[in-house]
Amino acid sequence: MDIAPHFIIHETAHWILNHHMSSKLPGYLVLGTRHNASSLGDLPEAALTELGGLLGKVQRVLQTQLQPKWLYISRFGHDPAFPIHFHCIPVYPWVEELFWQDDRYRLLKNFGAAASAHTLTDGAELTLFVWREFGESPEPPSIQGPGVEQIIERLRLSFRSEG
Numbered sequence: 113m114d115i116a117p118h119f120i121i122h123e124t125a126h127w128i129l130n131h132h133m134s135s136k137l138p139g140y141l142v143l144g145t146r147h148n149a150s151s152l153g154d155l156p157e158a159a160l161t162e163l164g165g166l167l168g169k170v171q172r173v174l175q176t177q178l179q180p181k182w183l184y185i186s187r188f189g190h191d192p193a194f195p196i197h198f199h200c201i202p203v204y205p206w207v208e209e210l211f212w213q214d215d216r217y218r219l220l221k222n223f224g225a226a227a228s229a230h231t232l233t234d235g236a237e238l239t240l241f242v243w244r245e246f247g248e249s250p251e252p253p254s255i256q257g258p259g260v261e262q263i264i265e266r267l268r269l270s271f272r273s274e275g
Contacts, residue, residue, distance in 0.1 A: 115144075121264060122271040126159035127166055129271075131264050132199070137207070137246035138255060138263040139178045143170060144197035152196060170200055173270045178263070181205045184235050203238050206256040211241045 115130045122129040126147065132140040143166065149155050155163075167185060174183055180202030187198050211217055217237065246252045258266070 118261075119264065121267045124162055124166060126156070126162050129166075129170060131260060131267075132247070135242070135247045136252040136255070136260065137202070137242055138258060138260050139174060139180070139202040139267070140242065140246070141170065141174070141200040141267075142197050143167070143200060145195045147195060149196055150190070150192050150194070155196070167198070169271075169274060173267060173274065174200060174202055177266055177270050178202050178204070181208060182235070182238070184239060186235075186239070201239060201242055203242070204256070207242065208233075208238065210245070210253050211238055214241070214245075217241055 115128060116133060119130040119133050120128060121131060121141065127143055127145055129141055129143050132142050145155060145159060147155055147159060152160065171183060171185065174180065182203040184201040184203065185198055186201075187196065189197075211233070217240075
């Protein structure tokens with residue numbers, strides 16, 4: 113998959129960090145390998161070595177710059193057409209509030225039983241909400257704070273200053 117250059121935030125010898133191209137959630141990043149590999153076991157040792165420090169740096173920068181309530185870093189998918197990549201999903205307090213306000217997502221609790229307001233949820237439910245509402249919806253929710261383009265530039269600057 114070709115990544116539009118304006119989405120690219122940081123590049124290393126083995127990895128490309130970009131803003132998720134179809135998500136309207138500011139700060140939703142994808143860290144993908146430059147290698148044609150769908151498994152960690154298929155990556156060269158140097159790429160694996162670089163990965164640990166890079167994931168740590170991504171988390172540090174996102175938490176410092178964006179201050180999400182939660183930050184999920186996960187690997188999803190199994191399509192061999194896409195090289196191995198990781199999703200870095202910031203969940204801001206306002207995103208979690210939108211989740212709780214949307215009755216459609218209450219159906220996830222107790223197989224349809226009404227859940228009390230603001231009970232604990234999990235990362236899977238919030239990830240589903242982010243994917244559906246900020247990625248697939250033709251009319252995503254309004255965001256609070258800087259938009260995607262502003263966040264991309266802020267993160268680029270932060271990665272440059274970290275070296």
